[in-house]
Amino acid sequence: MPLHVSLSQKQQQALTLTPSLRQSISILQFSSAELNEYIKDQIQTNPALQLEAAPSYDRESSWSNTSAAADTYDKMVSEESLTEHLENQISLLSITPDIRAALYYLVGSLDDKGYLILDRLHAATSLRIKSEKLDDAIAILQTLDPPGIGARDLRECLLLQIKSADSLAHKIVNGHLGLLAEKEYELLSTILGVELSVIYEAELQIKSLHPYPAINLHTKPTHYIAPDVILRQTDSDIHIIVNQTHLPVVKLDPSFSSMLHNDSSNEVKRYAKASMHAASQLIKGLEQRQQTLYNITKEILAFQPDFFKEGTTSLRSMTLRDIASAAQVHESTVSRATSNKYLQTPLGLFSFKELFSKGVSGANTDAFHSVHQIKKKMKELIENECKSSPLSDQKIATLLQKHSIAISRRTVAKYRMELGFEDSRNRKEK
Structure with a gap:
């Protein structure tokens, strides 16, 4: 069969990651420690960047109808x-x-x-x-x-x-x-x-x-784990603070701007312009990271109002898609923004990832139950069982179905062990 070589044109759309876009993605995904090192490296390599005294970075958003325990912002791992x-x-x-x-x-x-x-x-x-x-x-x-x-x-x-x-x-x-x-x-x-x-x-x-x-x-x-976001309890509200106090604060060096207007050689002007552009992109990326963290935390608060009253046992089923839709960003943005990030709350220090759970679909309903809610219900059933005739894993699964929670006996056994309860045979009291 003869082979033919031909040229043809094809039009298609493709996303090209520019250096500035790659930098923004990296800055968003960095943990606090990684971002700290990254900023220090940029200061060392880019003379257009200059350190300045750290200002207050409080970004606050009121959140009503929430009660919590006293502040414990000194908790560390x-x-x-x-x-x-x-x-x-x-x-x-x-x-x-x-x-x-x-x-x-x-x-x-x-x-x-x-x-x-x-x-x-x-x-x-x-x-x-x-x-x-x-x-x-x-x-x-x-x-x-x-x-x-x-x-x-x-x-x-x-x-x-x-x-x-x-x-x-x-x-x-x-x-x-x-x-x-x-x-x-x-x-x-x-x-x-x-x-x-x-x-x-x-x-x-x-x-x-x-x-x-x-x-x-x-x-x-x-x-020590430095929280990326702090939730501060007031008399009636919870305020969101994106924590920047542990990061170096940078600004443009004014002397580089003067190079573009003085009678410098073209080579010097090109160098100054490239350095200032890179510095501006870094500062812009840091501001975008701060704004993104603030927006995503705000939507999580809106999605999980009961979490700050009762802790993790009251967490609703919540996915990256839920928060991405509410914040009007892509799921990958939420994933990067919450990866290796920590939230300091009046109830303690939590990883952002702890707050997400796909949940289990309800039996004969459209409801979803988070793993935390299921474990809470299981804990209630076991603690209130007859001690001389404790509930088997299969019996617990059957009782959960009456509460529109459909999980298998094997899943019940897994959650029971994670809660620290022994099987029914060892729980039996004579």
Whole structure:
């Protein structure tokens, strides 16, 4: 079959990403830390940019009929090797799921020194376990490395590190630590019926113990999350503030503008013009990022008014398309604007992505239920069940259908485990 080569013209539309458009997309998608580094790099490479003192960047929008808890804008997320060190040990233990859950809870209740700061009643209620089991979990925690971890006070911390309960050091710490601190050696010798030299030896042993078990454990630098948007509660409204305080503030260097009007060479003028154009595009991209974040947050507030009354349990089903339609932008713009971004609210710090959920279609209805709403309903069913005859996963699925929530037994089991509930067999109380 003969081959023929021919030329033809075809007209079609195509989107071309210009350098300025690519830059705007990148700026929108950058996390706060990434944007900070990007701006610093631009300042170093473009002499037309100049740093200036940071002004107040409050952009406010009233939102009525919303109540929330007190402001907690100092909340931050950190990662410490102490937590990892303890959780790795817990993962190797052969223990029941409720004790394991309690241990993870207790690890989260340790202070920087390794002491356990705990409200027993609140802890037992939150974990849904009896106080005896909470004591068992505390006892296990105090056997982990480093020695003394999980102590409630200095005396308990030192006692956990003394192996023999019959030793003189144990007796002094347990009943006479104050006398030792005041160096009442002769009085201790009389009370305990031992020679002074033995008291001195016991003191040396006690001084070798660590009063703060977590201090000598190497920790990673604390990583802070700077919120991209802050929601500030007033008496009747919530105001949106796009947080720019952690970013360098840039402006055009006026000296470059004068180069275009002075008797400079064409080469200098071209360089100055290119530098000023790049600087202007950066400043424009930063302003667009700020405006886009503001608009999208405003639409999320409009879509989720109950979230600020009850927290995540009241989140409605919300997709990128919902917010894109309301903000009159493309879905990809919403995706980029909310990627790696954090929202500081009066209820705490949240990732923007946490607020989105496709939801589950209602049984025989057009309603959609978010995962948070489904879990809230499941939690109510389990907490109100008959303890001697707890609900099976299939029974929970059947009851949810009566509330127009159609999910499978397998999905019920998944959500139940994420809520921290055991299966019906282990929940049964005799």
